[in-house]
Amino acid sequence: MTSRQFLIRDLLVLFGLTGWAVALPGFASEFAVSMALTCLMYIALSSSWAMFCGTTRYLSLATSAFFGIGAYTSAIGLESLPWEQVIVLGALVAAAVAVVMGAAVLHLRGTYFAVLTFGMTELIRHAISYFEKSVTGTVGRVLMVVPERETIYLTVLLLAVIAVALSIVIRRTRFGLALQGIGADEQRAQTLGVNTRIVKTAGFALTAAIAGAVGAAMSVRWTYIDPHTVFNPFIGFQTVLIALIGGAMTLWGPLIAAIVFSVLAETLRLQVPQLYMMSLGLLLILSVLYLPGGLASLRTDTFKGWKNDIQAWWTDIKDDLSGETKRRKEREKKRREQRHVY
Amino acid sequence: MSTDAKQPLLDAQEVTVRFGGLVAVDAVSATFMPGELVGIIGPNGAGKTTFFNAISGVTKPTSGRLTVRGQQLAGKGPHRFARNGLARTFQTPRTFGDMTVRDNIAFGLKFAGRRRRKYILWGEESGVPWVLRTADSILGLIGLSAQADLPAAAITPSQQRLLEIGMALATRPRMLLLDEVAAGLTENEVEEMARLIRRLRDELDLTVVWIEHAVTTLLRHVERVIVLHQGKKIADGPPREVVRNPEVIEAYLGDEMNDENDESRAEVTA
Numbered sequence: 001m002t003s004r005q006f007l008i009r010d011l012l013v014l015f016g017l018t019g020w021a022v023a024l025p026g027f028a029s030e031f032a033v034s035m036a037l038t039c040l041m042y043i044a045l046s047s048s049w050a051m052f053c054g055t056t057r058y059l060s061l062a063t064s065a066f067f068g069i070g071a072y073t074s075a076i077g078l079e080s081l082p083w084e085q086v087i088v089l090g091a092l093v094a095a096a097v098a099v100v101m102g103a104a105v106l107h108l109r110g111t112y113f114a115v116l117t118f119g120m121t122e123l124i125r126h127a128i129s130y131f132e133k134s135v136t137g138t139v140g141r142v143l144m145v146v147p148e149r150e151t152i153y154l155t156v157l158l159l160a161v162i163a164v165a166l167s168i169v170i171r172r173t174r175f176g177l178a179l180q181g182i183g184a185d186e187q188r189a190q191t192l193g194v195n196t197r198i199v200k201t202a203g204f205a206l207t208a209a210i211a212g213a214v215g216a217a218m219s220v221r222w223t224y225i226d227p228h229t230v231f232n233p234f235i236g237f238q239t240v241l242i243a244l245i246g247g248a249m250t251l252w253g254p255l256i257a258a259i260v261f262s263v264l265a266e267t268l269r270l271q272v273p274q275l276y277m278m279s280l281g282l283l284l285i286l287s288v289l290y291l292p293g294g295l296a297s298l299r300t301d302t303f304k305g306w307k308n309d310i311q312a313w314w315t316d317i318k319d320d321l322s323g324e325t326k327r328r329k330e331r332e333k334k335r336r337e338q339r340h341v342y
Numbered sequence: 343m344s345t346d347a348k349q350p351l352l353d354a355q356e357v358t359v360r361f362g363g364l365v366a367v368d369a370v371s372a373t374f375m376p377g378e379l380v381g382i383i384g385p386n387g388a389g390k391t392t393f394f395n396a397i398s399g400v401t402k403p404t405s406g407r408l409t410v411r412g413q414q415l416a417g418k419g420p421h422r423f424a425r426n427g428l429a430r431t432f433q434t435p436r437t438f439g440d441m442t443v444r445d446n447i448a449f450g451l452k453f454a455g456r457r458r459r460k461y462i463l464w465g466e467e468s469g470v471p472w473v474l475r476t477a478d479s480i481l482g483l484i485g486l487s488a489q490a491d492l493p494a495a496a497i498t499p500s501q502q503r504l505l506e507i508g509m510a511l512a513t514r515p516r517m518l519l520l521d522e523v524a525a526g527l528t529e530n531e532v533e534e535m536a537r538l539i540r541r542l543r544d545e546l547d548l549t550v551v552w553i554e555h556a557v558t559t560l561l562r563h564v565e566r567v568i569v570l571h572q573g574k575k576i577a578d579g580p581p582r583e584v585v586r587n588p589e590v591i592e593a594y595l596g597d598e599m600n601d602e603n604d605e606s607r608a609e610v611t612a
Binding site for chain 2: 174177178180181184185187188189190191192193194195196197
């Protein structure tokens with residue numbers, strides 16, 4: 001397939017999935033819809049995360065900071081502003097924070113970058129907690145004006161579609177190529193003319209904008225928010241886990257993994273809550289060890305490869321147990337000795 | 343190129359690079375004129391690569407001035423150097439392994455292309471040699487057309503070196519900085535590489551600065567050579583003169599007197 005055919009295929013798949021998701025509230029139970037909402041939230045968060053952090057390999061743990069900033073913007077602005085403007089405002093505030101944060105940390109790489117983004121997230125969370133306690137004199141905020149459930153669902157769906165569509169489109173642009181170059185070898189990309197600082201800041205801000213918008217839309221679901229719910233670092237970790245398990249370098253990986261996760265989360269958490277975190281950890285270990293490309297890299301060949309590996313392993317064990325390995329080694333030794341006679 | 347022949351392409355003045363207490367490059371000044379083919383030699387640890395990193399913007403010099411066609415670039419990011427027509431290769435090839443060979447070339451075309459602004463204004467890339475206009479013609483120039491669709495990680499090390507040069511060419515440079523492009527190649531491959539470099543200089547009107555550890559090869563092909571020793575410039579001139587320079591002989595004798603250097607001196611002075 002040519003690049004254009006890939007683009008058309010990806011957009012068609014996205015269009016199909018969107019149609020299915022729009023129709024969902026019409027026939028599914030309330031439980032299924034609320035599950036789908038969580039799922040869409042993580043699709044938006046991890047797709048946008050993978051778009052920047054996956055391609056450039058700048059592992060950011062700041063998603064929960066942007067999410068929380070969006071949620072707070074929404075909590076403050078919802079009484080005076082219409083819904084759409086609140087969402088856009090959440091995105092803009094988060095992006096602005098990302099630009100400032102980026103200026104401070106984007107020259108660092110690897111572990112230092114990850115740890116610093118996490119540190120800044122905690123800093124923001126505690127700063128807002130402190131501000132709430134000492135200045136406003138409250139712990140959290142109650143959201144009085146809350147839009148319809150339907151509106152929330154459609155907004156988050158729209159954000160998820162935007163996140164995936166951006167991932168589809170950006171990887172075909174000059175900007176996307178620059179991100180790829182930064183991921184492959186940042187210094188080489190610079191010597192080939194990429195202004196990496198601007199590209200990185202823009203990519204980071206874009207990711208943050210989507211996380212902020214999602215936070216703004218999701219905050220109303222709780223009706224009462226405080227820094228510890230919306231700046232919950234678990235949101236950031238889960239976003240990263242989903243992207244890694246799905247395949248951070250792939251387009252559909254985060255989406256596939258987000259679906260798998262939400263189903264796991266909702267079914268396991270209700271029946272055996274302890275098993276949920278355990279299976280999450282297990283899934284991450286397995287995917288890092290056996291599927292470094294993520295769930296999206298699964299092909300029939302992968303299964304065939306596993307089957308062959310297991311078969312080979314099983315034959316070895318059988319040979320060992322039946323003494324066949326020993327006999328084979330003796331035969332080889334004898335053959336070598338015969339050759340040395342001459 | 344229509345640039346003023348008197349204006350140097352790159353004027354490095356008193357460039358110093360310090361790593362903590364170590365002075366890797368000590369107040370080196372050098373001027374590079376359009377169309378020159380200059381070699382840089384020096385014993386191990388002489389500061390060749392560090393000087394290279396400084397004049398391509400990869401390492402910020404501690405002090406000194408770097409004037410590229412009248413513009414002051416010292417302390418600016420490497421992309422500014424690339425956009426002003428300075429392209430470089432790396433000692434160990436740093437190609438984008440996951441991308442195809444063609445995409446590796448296309449990368450430079452997309453970003454540096456010094457005629458970008460003109461391209462937008464006039465609708466055509468005026469002044470860019472036709473051979474540098476598309477990835478495929480660059481591949482033809484460096485002789486990698488057959489490997490165009492292979493991932494860059496899959497080609498041989500000597501092809502990787504050619505690809506490095508191709509990636510640098512894709513930025514439509516005025517000046518090509520080559521860091522040990524002939525290291526680890528067979529004798530035939532080295533000759534071919536040298537021919538390619540001369541051809542690039544002649545046909546594309548490039549200034550070429552070429553670092554090589556193997557002195558013999560280099561002295562045979564360049565017109566001017568700069569000798570670095572312990573971070574300082576100790577000689578600058580035509581190869582014939584430089585190899586007779588007592589200070590240069592001293593530097594190489596004091597460091598390591600191997601057959602290769604001996605041979606090269608005999609050959610060039612003969």
